[in-house]
Every structure is written in structure tokens, then in C-alpha cells.
Amino acid sequence: xxxxxxxxxxxxxxGGSLRLSCAASGxxxxxxxxxxxxxxxxxxxxxxxxxxxxxTTNYADSVKGRFTISRDNAKKxxxxxxxxxxxxxxxxxxxxxxxxxxxxxxQGTQVTVxx
Numbered sequence: 392x393x394x395x396x397x398x399x400x401x402x403x404x405x406g407g408s409l410r411l412s413c414a415a416s417g418x419x420x421x422x423x424x425x426x427x428x429x430x431x432x433x434x435x436x437x438x439x440x441x442x443x444x445x446x447t448t449n450y451a452d453s454v455k456g457r458f459t460i461s462r463d464n465a466k467k468x469x470x471x472x473x474x475x476x477x478x479x480x481x482x483x484x485x486x487x488x489x490x491x492x493x494x495x496x497x498q499g500t501q502v503t504v505x506x
């Protein structure tokens with residue numbers, strides 16, 4: 392079982408930037424596509440960015456052009472660079488495999504975009 396630990400969230404003003412990190416345990420991390428999900432209050436958790444095991448990326452329309460997902464297989468980490476943040480990006484952000492969660496969810500990291 393892979394364990395996931397997200398970090399890097401915080402309070403930021405609209406237009407600001409944050410970089411989220413997800414650290415994974417286990418040797419099988421590099422075999423899987425990974426994704427960043429967010430869950431806003433009262434809404435379902437949804438995938439916003441994904442990266443395949445080979446580095447191909449995909450984004451939800453709501454974040455395209457503003458967010459960049461990347462991974463470092465040697466460090467077993469996935470990153471989400473978030474630029475031009477909007478109030479509607481406010482949510483708890485989680486990482487997991489991109490085709491639906493194969494592993495237990497981590498605690499997530501809260502992102503709040505507010506002036």
C-alpha cells in the first residue's frame with residue numbers, strides 16, 4: 392500500500408501562486424499515472440490535473456493554462472504549480488492515481504484564495 396502526504400497549501404490572494412507537493416511511499420510509484428484532485432466545500436472531489444507514468448499531462452478546463460503538474464520519480468513526488476489563483480480554486484487538494492483512487496487518500500492540503 393502506498394501512503395500519500397500532501398503539503399504546500401495556504402492562504403493566498405487572488406492572482407497569487409502556490410506549489411503543492413505530494414510525497415509517496417513505496418517502490419511502485421513510478422509505474423502509475425498520478426493526479427491532483429480538489430474538493431470544495433459541499434462538492435464532490437474531482438480530478439483537476441493528471442500526469443502519466445511517462446509524463447503526459449492533462450488538465451481540467453477550469454485550470455488549463457494556470458496549473459502545471461509535474462513529477463519526480465526518483466524522489467517519489469508529484470507537484471502542482473498553481474498560478475493566477477482564483478477564489479473558486481479554494482478547496483482541499485489531494486493526490487492519488489489518475490484513473491481513480493487506487494490508494495488510500497492522504498490528509499490533503501487546504502488552499503484558500505481570498506483577499
